[in-house]
Amino acid sequence: MTAALTIALDAMGGDHAPDMVIKGAAAVLPRFPQVRFILFGDAGQVEPLLRRFPALQDKCELRHTSEKVASEEKPGLALRRGRNTSMRLAIDAVASGDADAIVSAGNTGALMAMAKFVLRTLPGIERPAIASFFPTMKGETVLLDLGANVECDSRNLVQFAVMGANLAHSALGRHRPRVGLLNVGVEDAKGHDEVKAAAEILRGVQNPPFEFVGFVEGNDITMGETDVIVTDGFTGNVALKTAEGTAKLMASLLRAAFQRSIFTRIGYLFASAGLTMLKDRMDPRFYNGGVLLGLNGITVKSHGGTDEVGFAAALEVAIDMAQDRLIERIKADFSGAFADSLAGKPAAEDDNRDGQETQESSARIS
Numbered sequence: 001m002t003a004a005l006t007i008a009l010d011a012m013g014g015d016h017a018p019d020m021v022i023k024g025a026a027a028v029l030p031r032f033p034q035v036r037f038i039l040f041g042d043a044g045q046v047e048p049l050l051r052r053f054p055a056l057q058d059k060c061e062l063r064h065t066s067e068k069v070a071s072e073e074k075p076g077l078a079l080r081r082g083r084n085t086s087m088r089l090a091i092d093a094v095a096s097g098d099a100d101a102i103v104s105a106g107n108t109g110a111l112m113a114m115a116k117f118v119l120r121t122l123p124g125i126e127r128p129a130i131a132s133f134f135p136t137m138k139g140e141t142v143l144l145d146l147g148a149n150v151e152c153d154s155r156n157l158v159q160f161a162v163m164g165a166n167l168a169h170s171a172l173g174r175h176r177p178r179v180g181l182l183n184v185g186v187e188d189a190k191g192h193d194e195v196k197a198a199a200e201i202l203r204g205v206q207n208p209p210f211e212f213v214g215f216v217e218g219n220d221i222t223m224g225e226t227d228v229i230v231t232d233g234f235t236g237n238v239a240l241k242t243a244e245g246t247a248k249l250m251a252s253l254l255r256a257a258f259q260r261s262i263f264t265r266i267g268y269l270f271a272s273a274g275l276t277m278l279k280d281r282m283d284p285r286f287y288n289g290g291v292l293l294g295l296n297g298i299t300v301k302s303h304g305g306t307d308e309v310g311f312a313a314a315l316e317v318a319i320d321m322a323q324d325r326l327i328e329r330i331k332a333d334f335s336g337a338f339a340d341s342l343a344g345k346p347a348a349e350d351d352n353r354d355g356q357e358t359q360e361s362s363a364r365i366s
Contacts, residue, residue, distance in 0.1 A: 004034045005322050007315065008090040008099035011041030012068035013106025015305045018042075021105070022049040024311030026056040032319050035059070038099055040086040042066050065089055069110045071304060078110035079117060087111060091118045094297040101298035101318040103289075105311060111301055112148060112292060119297040122327070124334030127152075128294035129160050130233070130301070131167055133287045134243065138224025142168045142177075145233040146240050146290060152232040154197035157181065161202060162333050163293040164228035165210035170324035171291075171317050174227045176209070180216035182231035182239075191215065198230075209333055244284070251279075289314035291321070293330075298322055 011018040043064040050057045067085045093099040131144035168177040183191040202212040258268040288310035292299040302314035
């Protein structure tokens with residue numbers, strides 16, 4: 001029997017909150033009946049919505065707060081003034097053990113700053129990373145970092161590889177994930193020193209819990225030959241935004257092509273089933289859910305503009321990670337196979353920064 005789980009929800013985070021939060025939570029219940037929710041938000045807005053979903057209402061505890069983090073608020077300001085916001089209280093629930101994970105569609109920078117300050121980083125990890133999922137020709141792949149760390153050294157990249165492999169295991173069911181380092185070529189001599197040094201470390205690990213395949217290039221991201229692709233936050237964010245822009249371009253070109261004449265419109269009628277399948281396959285809502293990896297607590301960031309379908313997808317990511325005990329798996333790797341390879345200063349040295357580093361790297365992930 002599947003163990004019961006509790007997910008803390010920032011009910012006020014996101015452009016369409018709390019409506020899409022409630023509807024998204026209701027949507028996942030049939031698949032995950034063992035899950036309960038703690039909702040943090042304005043009772044005056046949340047309670048009427050909950051009454052529309054009696055099954056969800058039975059699975060929820062509502063903790064009232066009238067405060068929330070504004071979408072444009074600076075991370076440092078949110079960290080100092082946001083102790084009673086829906087986002088902060090949801091994070092606190094994970095830290096206290098009341099919840100197994102938090103999901104929020106609120107301000108990305110504020111979420112990273114608050115979560116890092118409250119939950120702290122895991123032993124052996126110097127910087128958290130933002131990870132998400134890319135559609136590929138063979139399914140999905142994990143890509144990280146997506147903007148939390150603009151510059152990374154070799155140790156950071158190795159830590160990202162370990163965390164990304166564990167995410168692929170939890171969320172994608174890959175029991176021995178294939179991990180690659182994003183580079184300007186696959187040859188060993190190519191790339192900057194940090195990437196080459198990270199590859200050397202990964203090749204030297206004895207009995208790693210994943211398969212390191214070496215360097216991969218940008219055009220390999222969507223091929224599906226690797227389960228995890230590791231890069232710095234600058235490159236990862238550019239890759240993500242480029243892919244989003246390309247998807248929008250292709251959709252626009254297809255619409256224009258099928259509207260050119262009466263014959264192309266007739267052609268659309270014959271191709272509509274296939275085009276609908278393509279649209280569903282590329283729908284960004286189904287890949288919603290950026291994971292803040294490296295924290296001592298499961299934290300998932302939903303796109304701020306998503307609807308209930310996208311929020312439900314982010315919830316499913318959080319539930320999968322909690323069920324697979326992602327945090328314990330990462331801890332085991334950093335005290336086992338990677339303990340010697342990454343021996344160095346403890347992550348605790350970063351804790352006193354109170355989120356200052358995060359303020360400088362709060363790029364939105366999607």
